[in-house]
Amino acid sequence: MIAEATDLRSKGVFEVVAKREPIARVVEIPTEPTVGMESMLDEVWRDLGDENVRIMGLYGMGGVGKTTLFKNINNNFLNSPDSYFVIWVVVSKYRTLDKIQNDIGEKIGYSDKTWKNRNCQQKVADIFEVLSKKKFVLFLDDIWERIDLVRVGVPYPDKQNEPKLVFTTRSKDVCGRMSADKQxxxxCFSWEKSWKLFREKVGEEALSVHKDIPYLAELVAKECDGLPLALITIGRAMACKRSPQEWKYAIQLLKNSASDFSGMGDEVFPILKFSDDNLSNEKVRSCFFELCIVPR
Ligand SMILES: Nc1ncnc2c1ncn2[C@@H]1O[C@H](COP(=O)(O)OP(=O)(O)OP(=O)(O)O)[C@@H](O)[C@H]1O
Ligand SMILES: [Mg+2]
Known part of the structure; x- marks a missing residue:
């Protein structure tokens, strides 16, 4: 048997035993069901199809739904007749240029460790070589400052109807600094949308336990001021409450010490505080706090 195996081995060609799986053109990103996103999604999708829009920036406060909208746009490319190659990178505040290059590299087929250890300039050359031959859309989620595409190796999207760059940011200024053709x-949600989302999270059963609860629930939902992140967090926390007293206590807590409310301290406030920390200096920060206490 050994002789037979040796003979077979000598006749075989084993340089490539398995081929790499072809890289998917678009990777679907899981999303939660959304409320009232269709019109915004349609608008952004239409703008993206415009050949004069090469760089698009979505901006808005933390927790307002930028990433959620972004994921839905990404998934729209799955059924799009345009054969765009879609690259999705989460940037966030502390992501280095090298990490962004690694994420892009992975998407275009450079997933091995040796490539990740190459120096920045070599990565620029590799990324540029691949992307300049592709019709691609680059999604950059959550950027906090201008990203120099040339330093990453991404061909600048300046040819009509060819590469596109779409990004999200909390800052309108960043849209300007990225030279977005469309901002x-x-x-935040209108009252109708807010109430719909809040009802969904609390659940119809919890709302119908007592005749006073729907009215109290409206007061709680109004405290969220149309911010989906708050509506979801508070709605989920209230789903198990069954008495009007618990709802009244929730209103009191939200008005007087919202950070003690379940989920607010760890899921909502850190996200909002991140924006506050990013204000440019103490003077701006104190102006912001002064304005916060002025009743609207
Ligand atoms: N239209 C919507 N319908 C239902 N839920 C939504 C909608 N928009 C946002 N959400 C929910 O609100 C929460 C915050 O949304 P998201 O993470 O997209 O905000 P963001 O603007 O990207 O915030 P950040 O600036 O912190 O990145 C998520 O839990 C998301 O599922
Ligand atoms: Mg986000």
Missing amino acids: VQVK
């Missing part, structure tokens, strides 16, 4: 503001 779209993602706004």
Whole structure:
């Protein structure tokens, strides 16, 4: 048997035993069901199809739904007749240029460790070589400052109807600094949308336990001021409450010491505080606090 195996081995060609799986053109990103996103999604999708829009920025406050909208745009490319190659990178505040290059590299087929250890200039050359031959859309989620595409190796999207760059940011200024052809503001929800989302999270059963609860629930939802992140967090926390007293206590807590409310301290406030920490200096910060206490 050994002789037979040796003979077979000598006749075989084993340089490539398995081929790499082809890289998917678009990777679907899981999303939660959304409320009232269709019109915004349609608008952004239409703008993205415009050949004069090569760089698009979505801006808006923390927790307003930029990433959620972004994921839905990404998934729209799955059914799009345009054969765009879609690259998705989460940037966030502390992501280095090297990490961004690694994420892009992975998407275009440079996933091995040796490539990740190459120096920045070599990575620039590799990324540029691949992307300049592709019709691609680059999604950069959550950028906090201008990203110099040339330093990453991404060909500048300046040819009509070819590469596109779409990004999200909390800052309108960043949209300007990225020279966005189109800036779209993602706004807080209208009251109708807020109430719909809040009802969904609390659940119809919890709302119908007592005749006073729907009215008290409206007061709680109004405290969220149309911010989806707050509506979801508070709605989920209230889903198990069954008495009007618990709802009244929630209103009191939200008005007087919202950070003690379940989920607010760890899921909502850190996100909002991140924006406050990013204000340029103490003077701006104190102006912001002064304005916060002025009743609207
Ligand atoms: N239209 C919507 N319908 C239902 N839920 C939504 C909607 N928009 C946002 N959400 C929910 O609100 C929360 C915050 O949304 P998201 O993470 O997209 O905000 P963001 O603007 O990207 O915030 P950040 O600036 O912190 O990145 C998520 O839990 C998301 O599922
Ligand atoms: Mg986000």
